[in-house]
Amino acid sequence: MASHHPIMTREELSEFLDREFPQIHMGGRTYFVEEVGPRTARMRMDYHERHIRPGGTISGPAMMALADLALYVTLLAHIGPVALAVTTSLNFNFLRKPEHRALISDCRLLKLGKRLAVGEVSIFSEGSPDMVCHATGTYSIPDRR
């Protein structure tokens, strides 16, 4: 791995998202960067009507969007905000119905190469130990000069 340690702070990541991806906050701010660490980052997605299905269940697409964002944020934290990384593949296993609560995503980079990064994301209902969704994803990293 080029570097095991993040080079952006939680605050820098949040500002970057606000500036570059304002649309993720459309309809109210629900995504938060909670913590960054070596190869890892934790995010939180508030329980909000735009993520839920009738009956109160958080939708599959809402979990997929969270996982995609979590991987992107964790990657940026380790390569910096200049890079334009592109998702090339994502794999999801849906394990349980989430609770009617916020979701927490724990992302960990399994590989951070020059051209390719691979990470996994574990998603939990806040305060619960049982994983509701597991994802792995691959990002293509453009040439840096």
Place this chain on the structure above:
Amino acid sequence: MASHHPIMTREELSEFLDREFPQIHMGGRTYFVEEVGPRTARMRMDYHERHIRPGGTISGPAMMALADLALYVTLLAHIGPVALAVTTSLNFNFLRKPEHRALISDCRLLKLGKRLAVGEVSIFSEGSPDMVCHATGTYSIPDRR
């Protein structure tokens, strides 16, 4: 395969979605069932600001939501509206940047078992022959009595 032929029409599927999943139309109707056939269904997602990123690109999560819906609709078309199928896994390969146009999804069931269904979805920009995203997914089908 239990049956190769759909048992719901395009109109019945559209009405079912309107009734059971009104939230997919929130902010304006963008998803349409275009065609159903043996083991297949085609959907269309209009190009709409809520699916796009700054710069006009359709977001990865918007394509993932379309693929998930396309699989669900194709499955329902073949087992009927009573069943409560649950997505258990989804896999995506993102191939090209979509055009600034509507997306068309072609879904095909690879297996329709008693307990498990598997399908693949090919997504294209309308009018273009190059696939922008390919997905495969697995659905768990509850016991029917």
Place this chain on the structure above:
Amino acid sequence: MASHHPIMTREELSEFLDREFPQIHMGGRTYFVEEVGPRTARMRMDYHERHIRPGGTISGPAMMALADLALYVTLLAHIGPVALAVTTSLNFNFLRKPEHRALISDCRLLKLGKRLAVGEVSIFSEGSPDMVCHATGTYSIPDRR
């Protein structure tokens, strides 16, 4: 989860594999159950010519066979030897070239439902901290009476 604790020991699992899957030992015994724990099992695959490519690299298919076996053994450890579980999907990310050494696989069940089990497998070259391959897999569990 039905049970977090294994109901078969390492010895019972090894005997079961020897009896039911003698073909995995064809050409010499290379697979070993090393450890079982709550929701987990560790296996070892010896470095052996039938797993390697010219140049000494362990082949992708050899790692895939190890992951599939690791998931199967971990599942059996928790549901017992009677069940006839069937792999329904597997996803692999190949992260680094393995060393010219034995491989260690750490498997963990993410879900152990009545009909479906999901697990992840992390594969390492023995003695090295860097993961060489990550897998997730789904097993269908037949009805038990």
Place this chain on the structure above:
Amino acid sequence: MASHHPIMTREELSEFLDREFPQIHMGGRTYFVEEVGPRTARMRMDYHERHIRPGGTISGPAMMALADLALYVTLLAHIGPVALAVTTSLNFNFLRKPEHRALISDCRLLKLGKRLAVGEVSIFSEGSPDMVCHATGTYSIPDRR
């Protein structure tokens, strides 16, 4: 796509495999390149004791090895034998028990970029229309000078 048309013939591909990967023929020749076409290639894996489980079923790992080889051969057919492509991810859905017969794999490239290629593989029992396994895979292509 750089090129839709293969630049290697079936014979050239077979000779390349024999020379560079003799180990796939260990224990008897069972893999054959049957046909190459625009973005596609078809392979055949003979029904042979080293691919089967007790009871006569072709093992999951044997199907995974065939899919990996099919993707590699199809890629080589389109970029030529000089390139050293590396599998980065593979996803499998196992659909039905294969028959006690040879397997046929139909591979199609979904993307052939400068750095990344993506393909899908459909595997059938010879003479049967029902797919037994579906795979998608990603290959990283090294810089060519």
